[in-house]
Amino acid sequence: MLFSSYFDSHIDYVELGNDTRNSEFLLLGFSEEPELQPFLFGLFLSMYLVTILGNLLIILAVNSDSHLHTSMYFFLTNLSFVDICVTSTTVPKMLVNIHTQRKIITYESCIMQMYFFILFVGLDNFLLTVMAYDRFVAICHPLHYTVIMNPRLCGLLILVSWIMNILHSLLQTLVVLQLSFCTHLYIPHFFCELNQMIQLACSDTFLNNLAIYLAAVLLGGAPLAGILYSYSKIVSSIRGISSALGKYKAFSTCTSHLSVVSLFYCTSLGVYLSSAATQSSLSSATASVMYTVVTPMLNPFIYSLRNRDIKEALNLFFRGKP
DSSP: OOEEEHTTTTTOOOOSSSSSSGGGGEEEESOOOOHHHHHHHHHHHHHHHHHHHHHHHHHHHHHHOGOOOHHHHHHHHHHHHHHHHHHHHHEEEEEEEHHOOOEEEEEEHHHHHHHHHHHHHHHHHHHHHHHHHHHHHHHSGGGGGHHOOOOOOOOOHHHHHHHHHHHHHHHOOOOOOOOOOOOEEEEEESSSOOHHHHHHBOOOHHHHHHHHHHHHHIIIIIHHHHHHHHHHHHHHHHHHHHHHHHHHHHHHHHHHHHHHHHHHHHHHHHHHHHHOOOOOOHHHHHHHHIIIIIIHHHHHHHHHHHHHHHHHHHHHHHOOOO
């Protein structure tokens, strides 16, 4: 669909050398069809509310049950909090745009949205890596688990994750701030995504692309390699268990985490593969929904449905028993 007529009625051209900070962007979203707007609004509002409620229940269940005050559930509550933040960074603005039919977002708001989105998605990645390490210690070194995964180390791992991702997000944002935009400032997406912002620039984007590639290798590839290494050791340890029941119990402690890891990385890779394979902005935006909205929504269901301790904690929480 052509958006030029809609765009021309809202945004003027920005000439090279003008103050980009006074500019506005247009988030094109998914569709301009009026009859689809109520459906899209209801769909994403429902998914957002389910995401918030599901992840809050996980946090409340873990905090209310002293039996769940372990490193594994400490990391899970952090993951639930970050999932809430990931969705809250993008979906509320999209809902406002759908409801008001004004797709404008200011330059400052766009930069802030991009900063927090990079931060929280990066934290998701790091937390999944830390949780894989936790499962590695629990299965490969069970006798030393409580000693190794002590509260001090758990807190340090979370702190390091926050610091590294704050610095990474700040770096990406500062590099984008150096760009000039001199074409129609419409973003074929439902939020200010980093790659889309760079494609709009009319100044040199070499540093931006370099920062993205380095981050992909260091902050994307390294955590994935850590997860794969942890599970290779876990599989080796499980294969060494003699009884079938013992193997099942050991593997069952990893199934929820494996499901979340698979969902996160498959949807994330799907976004970039779809962007590389097709020029359709609608396909890219639709694929992005998977890891920005769907994945945070499904995570609580994965952990609650496949984890007896969480189900028991939720049951006690609703019954009002300590």
